Amino acid sequence: MIARTLVLLLLAAPAVAGEEIVTVPSAGGDIVGTLNVPEGAPAPAVLLLHGFTGSRDELKTDAVPEGIFARTAARLAEAGYASLRIDFRGSGESLADIESYAGTTYEGQVADAIAALDWLAASDRVAGDDLFVIGWSQGGLVATAAAGRTDLPDAVALWAAVADPKGTFGALFGEEALARGMAAAAAEPVTVALPWGAEVALNGAYFDGVETFSPTAEIAGYGGPLLVAQGTLDTTVPPVAADLLIAAHDGPEQLWTAEMDHVFGAFAGDAMLEALIAETIAFFAANAD
Numbered sequence: 001m002i003a004r005t006l007v008l009l010l011l012a013a014p015a016v017a018g019e020e021i022v023t024v025p026s027a028g029g030d031i032v033g034t035l036n037v038p039e040g041a042p043a044p045a046v047l048l049l050h051g052f053t054g055s056r057d058e059l060k061t062d063a064v065p066e067g068i069f070a071r072t073a074a075r076l077a078e079a080g081y082a083s084l085r086i087d088f089r090g091s092g093e094s095l096a097d098i099e100s101y102a103g104t105t106y107e108g109q110v111a112d113a114i115a116a117l118d119w120l121a122a123s124d125r126v127a128g129d130d131l132f133v134i135g136w137s138q139g140g141l142v143a144t145a146a147a148g149r150t151d152l153p154d155a156v157a158l159w160a161a162v163a164d165p166k167g168t169f170g171a172l173f174g175e176e177a178l179a180r181g182m183a184a185a186a187a188e189p190v191t192v193a194l195p196w197g198a199e200v201a202l203n204g205a206y207f208d209g210v211e212t213f214s215p216t217a218e219i220a221g222y223g224g225p226l227l228v229a230q231g232t233l234d235t236t237v238p239p240v241a242a243d244l245l246i247a248a249h250d251g252p253e254q255l256w257t258a259e260m261d262h263v264f265g266a267f268a269g270d271a272m273l274e275a276l277i278a279e280t281i282a283f284f285a286a287n288a289d
Helices: 003-010 070-077 104-121 136-152 164-173 173-182 206-211 215-219 239-246 271-286
Strands: 018-026 029-036 047-049 081-085 130-136 155-159 190-193 199-202 225-232 253-256
Touching: 003 018, 018 081, 018 225, 047 070, 047 104, 047 136, 047 253, 070 271, 081 104, 081 225, 104 130, 104 136, 104 206, 104 239, 130 136, 130 190, 130 225, 136 155, 136 215, 155 271, 164 190, 164 215, 173 190, 173 206, 215 239, 225 239, 225 271, 239 253
Parallel strands: 047 081, 047 130, 130 155, 155 225, 225 253
Antiparallel strands: 018 029, 029 081, 190 199
8 A cells, every 4th residue: 555655645746856747727627737947036927728639738749758838848947937837628628517528618718828827926926927828729729718807927939729610620520520510519528530530529519619709809909929939830820820929919029930741740759848948938038018
């Protein structure tokens, strides 16, 4: 029994010094996150928002075995930034009132992101008046609203962010599956096949958001500094998305592009990811209060 308990404790322990698992109250219940606090805290804090069907450590590959967001958090800490990466409700360990990914919606994820920003702003563990956001893919879509509706972040980085939900998810799901989803009742699950061989069930309420949510309108409400990073080889979120977001935003901005796919070439190596993280940190540093 002692040996089994020790194993469970080791499995539950954070993999990186300075990290701990935290719970953040949101409208539908607590969400789970990993808080990374570097030496010299309280430090400026970065909220990381994961993508479609993802979780807070994000994609793990041979080149990035800890996960893309776990790597990002480590690099942020090295640069003197705290970070909070969360599981949206229905993802990872944040089940709360949703219980499965099928119940996720854009508005629910936006509520979770804003709750996380508010939690950071009130925390004595970080410098709550120095906040930044990174959103990847669908997490970038969420970040546009978290920033535009609160104006809390000092700067925002959108990594391969969805700018046109209907176009992006129509291509991802297929037009027939998209039509089935849009015809479904709010609580009716619709199973769709994804290009990489997986299937996911989504309720009709998710598809309502695909039709009505406008990342470009949301980011138009944010006047702070904006970094838009986009891969020229991205076939999941096409490069035109970056142009749409830049055009909609009225404020200081930077467009960063590279020859990379939607996952920053992470299946082949980590060079592009490291370059993107470095560019993002430099952007935050240049636009800190």
